[in-house]
Amino acid sequence: MNNELRLKEKYFVEEVGLFFEQSGMPRMAGRILGWLLLSDPPHQSLDELAEALMASKGSISTTTRLLIQVGLIERISLPGVRRDYFRIRPGAFQHSLKQGVERVTILRKLAERGLELLEGKAPLTRQGLEEMRDMYVFFEREYPALLERWEQRRREKQATSEITR
Amino acid sequence: MNNELRLKEKYFVEEVGLFFEQSGMPRMAGRILGWLLLSDPPHQSLDELAEALMASKGSISTTTRLLIQVGLIERISLPGVRRDYFRIRPGAFQHSLKQGVERVTILRKLAERGLELLEGKAPLTRQGLEEMRDMYVFFEREYPALLERWEQRRREKQATSEITR
DNA sequence: TTGTATATTTTGTCAACACTGAATATACTG
DNA sequence: CAGTATATTCAGTGTTGACAAAATATACAA
Incomplete structure (x- = not known):
């Protein structure tokens, strides 16, 4: 048992x-x-x-x-x-997701560095890195916004429970 | 040079x-x-x-x-x-982000399993796992939606470039 | 079939690293 | 200060895993 x-x-x-x-x-x-x-x-x-x-x-x-x-x-x-x-640690998991943002930034920068190396090359050659960069630029902006929305919701929940208490 | x-x-x-x-x-x-x-x-x-x-x-x-x-x-x-x-592979990076969703699911399920083991325990004891679960439930829903928005945008871009072509 | 180009599998080596147990350091108590 | 509880560091061990080089397999060509 x-x-x-x-x-x-x-x-x-x-x-x-x-x-x-x-x-x-x-x-x-x-x-x-x-x-x-x-x-x-x-x-x-x-x-x-x-x-x-x-x-x-x-x-x-x-x-x-x-x-x-x-x-x-x-x-x-x-x-x-x-x-x-x-x-x-309170907020531990939130914190770990935040670290994901940094990884996105690293990858965005890597893509940009790669594109510099392909300066003047054919579009088809550059395509892969451009896709990569565009995508991480997008997520670098949107992902923190998503985290913010979660924190917002969390704060509301907190407030509610304090009233109930 | x-x-x-x-x-x-x-x-x-x-x-x-x-x-x-x-x-x-x-x-x-x-x-x-x-x-x-x-x-x-x-x-x-x-x-x-x-x-x-x-x-x-x-x-x-x-x-x-x-x-x-x-x-x-x-x-x-x-x-x-x-x-x-x-x-x-075309869409390689998108694909890799999609795999992130699966990791979120794994963590959400782990949190739920943990909570089952804490059935009947004090709220303070359950608190950590509840925070974990709530968070990953949120992201399990929102993260794919974000990916969807990116795909949407990508499709639009694609269409534009085909007109230009 | 024989020969040749290409790809995979296997065997062995080396380095990295998690982990243990012991030694050492640190900090508190009387 | 001595003595004790607690935490960290360090040296040694075993395992894992990436990688190289060679052997084997596969597919094609003459």
Whole structure:
């Protein structure tokens, strides 16, 4: 009964791990995030993480630093308690989508640099890079607007819940 | 003079390679794509790629297969010519953005699975996953709509250029 | 069929990297 | 200050994966 739930939690954690790995991050980063999403309370110490994930403290220490650096978790310390805790950073996922915007910018710039190299070439030769540039120019503008719309909606929801409270 | 251009092309190719590597793909995949973006004509044979990128044919063969599989390039064969050629697939970048939608879906589903595991828990505990789910539900709907708008615009542009022609 | 051009698969090597466990550093408590 | 709890760093290990080079397969031509 309780064991079954535990097992499902482990599966969940492993799957988040696999997703992260597929995204070019250490699998352990995904495991930590997955576990922090489930854990009650939502903040967990280094030792707790190490035990829950059956990993070494060194590994957790390194990977939490990475996760903090990319803005997905944060370190919190409670007054009078030596131990540090980690928790999902509020707005973590929004933050990660925002980083996608930067990737779009990189690609737009790459396309432009490529076109400079093809200065004076036949339109058919330039076509691929032009398509690429046009597309990323479009998304570089529209994607942040979409994020803005989400934040807007979120703020409204927040306000509603505060009234209800 | 011409040499300088060649050098800049190499830099460009390497940078696309690095970008791909950072995205969890083999660097060679990025190099091939980068080179195909610049090359005149836009289609290149396996041998040509191997020579231009100073890589083994085996490496090119494996990596082109990968690139075809993810939909970024395609193989073309000309009648009466033994050699096969590769070129950027028209709409390649659009296609790659579409794959982003699938990733959003995966994350939305993961969030929902996580919430099932937290059935009956305190709202504060569920909060992180609820934020995650709400957000990806939003983007799962809006992101394809954005892509649709781009395709729309693209079709218009296409039509214009055909009139001009 | 034999020979030739082309493509794929395979085997081996090397480098990168996540991870562990131990050693070290840091910070708090009495 | 000594002692203890906690966190970080470091050295070593194993695995993974990209890549090269060679062997094999496939398709075409004479």
